[in-house]
Amino acid sequence: MAKHALLSASSAERWLHCTPSARLCEKLEDTSSTYAAEGTLAHSIGELQLKLALKLITKRQYNSAIKAIKDNELYYEGMLDEVEEYTNYAIETYNEALSKTKDAVIFLEERLDFSSYVPEGFGTGDCIIIADGELEIIDLKFGTGVEVSPIDNAQLKLYALGAYEKYGFIYGIEKITLTIAQVRKNNISSWTITASMLEEWAENELKEKAELAYAGKGEQTPGAWCTFCKIKANCRARAEASLNFYNSHNEDPHLLGIAEIAEILGQADVIEKWAKEIKLYALDEALKGTKYPGWKLVAGRSNRVINDEDALANVLVETGYTEDKIYKPKTLEGITNLEKVVGKKRFTELSVEFISKPPGKPTLVPESDKRPELDSAEEDFF
Ligand code: SF4
Structure with a gap:
C-alpha cells in the first residue's frame, strides 16, 4: 500500500498557505478520527455502488461486499442512501457524457500522480469522467461540518492536475470541472476552468510553493x-x-x-x-508528565452520586421517612435535598453505603489554587 504523501492533496490548502507546516507536522502521530474512518467507509460504498451501476461487478459481489460493510461498527441505517446521492450524480453525468459521445470514459478510485509539480505528490480521484475534450473530477465528501466549495479548491485542483497529466494528451482535454459531492449537506457543486488556467496555476504558483513546502522553508502563516x-x-x-x-x-x-x-x-x-x-x-x-511552571494538575470538581437509589430509598422508608418526602415525583431527590429532608447527620448514617464520590476530571489550575496537587503520572487518572 502506498505511503502517505508529505504534500498530500487533502492538506494542500494548508501547505500552500503555510509552506513550513508540512515538515513541522511530518513526524507527529496521525490521529485518525472516527469521522475520517466513516468517510473511508462511505468511499467504499460509493465505489461499490458505482461498480454495480456500471456492471463492473455482479449483484452477488455487491451484496457480499455490502454485507461486510454493514458489519462495520461505523455503518448506520441510511448510509447507503446518503452515498447514493454521489453515485446518482456520477452516473447521470456519465450518461450525459455518453449521450454526447460514445467515447466517453469513466475512471473510479484512480491513482493520480502530480509529482511533476509537487515532490512525491499523488492522490486518489474518486470518479473521473472524460468526454469531448472535457474532464470532470467528482470528489465524495462525507463531512457534515463546514460546507466545502469547489471554487479554487486546492485538493481538487491537484487531483485534476494528476488526471490532466495522465489523460490530457490522450483525450485532448481543454476544459476541467471540479465537483464536490458533499452528500450529507446536500451540497453538490461544480467549478469549471480551462486546462491552460490549471497549468498556469501549477507552473506559476504551485511548483514554487510545493518546493518550499517540501524543503520545510517559507513563513509560517496562520489562517x-x-x-x-x-x-x-x-x-x-x-x-x-x-x-x-x-x-x-x-x-x-x-x-x-x-x-x-x-x-x-x-x-x-x-x-x-x-x-x-x-x-x-x-x-x-x-497528563503525559509535562510540568508547566506555575501550573499543577488537580482533581476537577465532582458531585456525589447515589449508587443504588432503590436500596437507599428502602432504608429511608424503613427508618420512617415517607415516600413523598424522599422521592421527587419520579426520581429520588438529589443528595442535597435528601439531606434537607432527613437531616445531614442522619442521612450520612443511612446513606454511607450508597453514596460515592468519583474523582474529578484532572484540571490545570494556577499554583495558588487550594486543592492538593495530583501526581501527573497518567495511571493516577485512568
Ligand atoms: S501557522 Fe497554522 S498552518 Fe502554519 S504551522 Fe502554524 S498552525 Fe500550522
Missing part, C-alpha cells in the same frame, strides 16, 4: 487552514498572531474606544478557539 494542522495548539506563529493582533489606536489612554473594541471583537472568536486548543493541548501534555 483558517490552521484548524487541520497538527501543531495548531503549540505553533508560535499562531500564538503570536492571536496575542499580538491588536495595535492600540490610543484614542484614550485609559479606556478602549468603540473602534478598538470593534477590532478586538472581530478577532475574539479566533482567539477563543486558539485558547481552547492550547488549554486542551497543555492538559493532554500535563
Whole structure:
C-alpha cells in the first residue's frame, strides 16, 4: 500500500498557505478520527455502488461486499442512501457524457500522480469522467461540518492536475470541472476552468510553493487552514498572531474606544478557539508528565452520586421517612435535598453505603489554587 504523501492533496490548502507546516507536522502521530474512518467507509460504498451501476461487478459481489460493510461498527441505517446521492450524480453525468459521445470514459478510485509539480505528490480521484475534450473530477465528501466549495479548491485542483497529466494528451482535454459531492449537506457543486488556467496555476504558483513546502522553508502563516494542522495548539506563529493582533489606536489612554473594541471583537472568536486548543493541548501534555511552571494538575470538581437509589430509598422508608418526602415525583431527590429532608447527620448514617464520590476530571489550575496537587503520572487518572 502506498505511503502517505508529505504534500498530500487533502492538506494542500494548508501547505500552500503555510509552506513550513508540512515538515513541522511530518513526524507527529496521525490521529485518525472516527469521522475520517466513516468517510473511508462511505468511499467504499460509493465505489461499490458505482461498480454495480456500471456492471463492473455482479449483484452477488455487491451484496457480499455490502454485507461486510454493514458489519462495520461505523455503518448506520441510511448510509447507503446518503452515498447514493454521489453515485446518482456520477452516473447521470456519465450518461450525459455518453449521450454526447460514445467515447466517453469513466475512471473510479484512480491513482493520480502530480509529482511533476509537487515532490512525491499523488492522490486518489474518486470518479473521473472524460468526454469531448472535457474532464470532470467528482470528489465524495462525507463531512457534515463546514460546507466545502469547489471554487479554487486546492485538493481538487491537484487531483485534476494528476488526471490532466495522465489523460490530457490522450483525450485532448481543454476544459476541467471540479465537483464536490458533499452528500450529507446536500451540497453538490461544480467549478469549471480551462486546462491552460490549471497549468498556469501549477507552473506559476504551485511548483514554487510545493518546493518550499517540501524543503520545510517559507513563513509560517496562520489562517483558517490552521484548524487541520497538527501543531495548531503549540505553533508560535499562531500564538503570536492571536496575542499580538491588536495595535492600540490610543484614542484614550485609559479606556478602549468603540473602534478598538470593534477590532478586538472581530478577532475574539479566533482567539477563543486558539485558547481552547492550547488549554486542551497543555492538559493532554500535563497528563503525559509535562510540568508547566506555575501550573499543577488537580482533581476537577465532582458531585456525589447515589449508587443504588432503590436500596437507599428502602432504608429511608424503613427508618420512617415517607415516600413523598424522599422521592421527587419520579426520581429520588438529589443528595442535597435528601439531606434537607432527613437531616445531614442522619442521612450520612443511612446513606454511607450508597453514596460515592468519583474523582474529578484532572484540571490545570494556577499554583495558588487550594486543592492538593495530583501526581501527573497518567495511571493516577485512568
Ligand atoms: S498552525 Fe497554522 S501557522 Fe502554524 S504551522 Fe500550522 S498552518 Fe502554519
